[in-house]
Amino acid sequence: MFRNLPLAEIKHARLVPALVVSLFLTATASAEPTQIQRGEYLARAGDCVSCHTAKQGEPFSGGDRLNTPFGYMLAPNITSDPDTGIGRWSADDFYRSLHDGVNRRGQDMYPTMPYDFYTNVTRGDLRISQNAQAREERNRR
Numbered sequence: 001m002f003r004n005l006p007l008a009e010i011k012h013a014r015l016v017p018a019l020v021v022s023l024f025l026t027a028t029a030s031a032e033p034t035q036i037q038r039g040e041y042l043a044r045a046g047d048c049v050s051c052h053t054a055k056q057g058e059p060f061s062g063g064d065r066l067n068t069p070f071g072y073m074l075a076p077n078i079t080s081d082p083d084t085g086i087g088r089w090s091a092d093d094f095y096r097s098l099h100d101g102v103n104r105r106g107q108d109m110y111p112t113m114p115y116d117f118y119t120n121v122t123r124g125d126l127r128i129s130q131n132a133q134a135r136e137e138r139n140r141r
């Protein structure tokens, strides 16, 4: 295809794909902070930390006492710890808990976990906020 082109033009032709790739990489790199910021915004807007953190406890590590007319509940640990938190939860598990109010054991959660306020959050946004939370924990360590 390049047989009849002078050498200089062939060099440029080879540069084009490289240029396209590097433009794509630049665009991806600059999209990254936006997604991180979006995740942080979503976690803050959902105010998950207010219930899922005990007084003076680590953020999201649970233990906050929520009083109800029929007794009290302790908010669970939702850090990414695999044993005490939700580190083994898949994106589907996480989506189901916030969208349908059903935990990983298939149990309906009490509305003390206000999942009905989160049902309209899109799957993509939930994924972003799950990732943002895990990243925030890693940064704190």
Ligand code: HEC
Pocket (backbone or CB within 6 Å): 043, 046, 047, 048, 049, 050, 051, 052, 066, 073, 074, 075, 076, 077, 078, 086, 094, 097, 098, 103, 104, 108, 109, 110, 111, 112, 113, 114, 118
């Ligand atoms: C008003 C307090 C409150 C807020 C706000 C809240 N939660 Fe909860 N959450 C709870 C309580 C209480 C439970 C336990 C409910 C149950 O087991 O019946 C719970 C359960 C959960 C569970 C299930 C954990 C498990 O081990 O079964 C997940 C996941 C969860 N919350 C995530 C979130 C996320 C993410 C947010 C923010 C978008 C959030 N919660 C906001 C109180 C809250």
